Amino acid sequence: MTDATTNLKLPPSGAPLPHSVCVLPFSPTAPEALSEAQKKVYLAPQLTLMWWKFKRHRLALASGIFLLVLYASILICEFLAPYDYQSRHVDFIRSPPQRVHLFHEGTFVGPFVYGRKYELDMNALRRTYTEDRTRVEPIRFFCRGDPYMFWGLIKGDRHLFCPAEGGTLFLLGTDRLGRDMLSRMIYGARISLTIGLIGITVSFTLGIIIGGLAGYYGGTFDLVVQRVIEIIQSLPHIPLWLALSAIMPPSWSPIAVYFTITLILGLMDWTGLARAVRSKLLSLRENDYVVAAQLMGASTPRIVFRHLVPGFMSHLIASATITIPTMILGETALSFLGLGLRPPITSWGVMLNEAQNINVVVLYPWLVFPVVPVIVVILAFNFLGDGLRDAADPY
Structure with a gap:
């Protein structure tokens, strides 16, 4: 009988081993006894093993990617925001969010919002805003808008998206001073x-x-x-x-x-x-x-x-x-x-x-x-x- 792992000739089952033969137990961690696939697992560093285990947790992986994107976005928040965070629009105080549309009267226009008009409600003592369907205000991308100081060092006015010329773009509404919430x-x-x-x-x-x-x-x-x-x-x-x-x-x-x-x-x-x-x-x-x-x-x-x-x-x-x-x-x-x-x-x-x-x-x-x-x-x-x-x- 021959042991395939040690390539040694062993006596029949039940017979005593000669004193000159020493049979070592098979060790799965011995490099010479491992296949290439096994070496990849058994000899992998600790950080690699952690990464393999982490990838199996799909919810944690998605959360990590989301947080990485979120933390990366704070580096360029001046570019991502359509307005400066201190810009006031006195004609649109506490204006509700504007909905984004793609079609106007059955015709594809692209992302746009309708204009806003307001009336003073003297009974409730507040402004009432309504959509003006006659004013189509397309959303502009990679456009010039409110000037800003990038990280307080570099002047700029380029934004990822902006309102139409003379229009508004309040996707999450405005606050009591007319500042864009988004x-x-x-x-x-x-x-x-x-x-x-x-x-x-x-x-x-x-x-x-x-x-x-x-x-x-x-x-x-x-x-x-x-x-x-x-x-x-x-x-x-x-x-x-x-x-x-x-x-x-x-x-x-x-x-x-x-x-x-x-x-x-x-x-x-x-x-x-x-x-x-x-x-x-x-x-x-x-x-x-x-x-x-x-x-x-x-x-x-x-x-x-x-x-x-x-x-x-x-x-x-x-x-x-x-x-x-x-x-x-x-x-x-x-x-x-x-x-x-x-x-x-x-x-x-x-x-x-x-x-x-x-x-x-x-x-x-x-x-x-x-x-x-x-x-x-x-x-x-x-x-x-x-x-x-x-x-x-x-x-």
């Missing part, structure tokens, strides 16, 4: 989306460093850190935000207020991650590879960040994808309550500040449209987090 939502995405990235950087830096050192050293340092975390978590957030909002001088520039709000959100959110990192490191620090690293003279930062933290990277990835939408919700809530960002800067929370009055929402429901991207982005981050967690988890 343009303001596009500009507001730059603030609302980046505040989560900067906030998570502050939160993760503090959480991993403080929680990692507390879990690795333990003792008095761990005791002090835990008491500080308990004090911070016991503080009521709304009164604290009120106090911090009152501290910020009204003379500060919008950029200073933006970074201050980001820092506040990061400082308030690091405690949960620090506790999770600390508890994980307490269970990992006694492993043999940690002792070996200590005996070899490795420094504490190297042991923590090189050997221990990668051991629960799947948890950190899931925490990051959950914390970013939490930051976005925090900024939206603060700005909605008037405690966060203030005009002239715009964000989704600042825009929702106009929808505080229920009577205004009933009369002008399009003012709550900024809540739609908030919901969609949070759902996308949650789906992405599920996919990344499953892909990074080796178990």
Whole structure:
């Protein structure tokens, strides 16, 4: 009898093996014993395996692509928006959304909107807008419109789409000052989306460093850190935000207020991650590879960040994808309550500040449209987090 894997001649079944023959068990991970297809799997690096597992989670993959497109769009929001976010149209205050049409009286015209005319309703004390079917206003593409400063550095006036000459294009309506809601939502995405990235950087830096050192050293340092975390978590957030909002001088520039709000959100959110990192490191620090690293003279930062933290990277990835939408919700809530960002800067929370009055929402429901991207982005981050967690988890 011959073993095909070792090419050795073996005695019949049941007969004892000669002492000079040593049969090794078949190892599927031995490179010489693998086919090309098996080598592609068994010898693939960790990141490649994570990508293969992540692609199988279709909802997470779609959410990741959506978020990438959304974050890429904030780089060119001046080009994507049909108007400047501060442009006012005093003749179209709180104008409802305009519908896009393709055919006019049975004839294909292309994307266009009908003109608007309004009348004053003296009983309701508000304007009543109606479509003017005699005015066909084609939508222009790659056109010149409101001038802007691209990222505050380069002058430009080119837009992806614009209204017809002398016409209007309010696809999501206008606010109380006659400003286009769609343009303001596009500009507001730059603030609302980046505040989560900067906030998570502050939160993760503090959480991993403080929680990692507390879990690795333990003792008095761990005791002090835990008491500080308990004090911070016991503080009521709304009164604290009120106090911090009152501290910020009204003379500060919008950029200073933006970074201050980001820092506040990061400082308030690091405690949960620090506790999770600390508890994980307490269970990992006694492993043999940690002792070996200590005996070899490795420094504490190297042991923590090189050997221990990668051991629960799947948890950190899931925490990051959950914390970013939490930051976005925090900024939206603060700005909605008037405690966060203030005009002239715009964000989704600042825009929702106009929808505080229920009577205004009933009369002008399009003012709550900024809540739609908030919901969609949070759902996308949650789906992405599920996919990344499953892909990074080796178990």
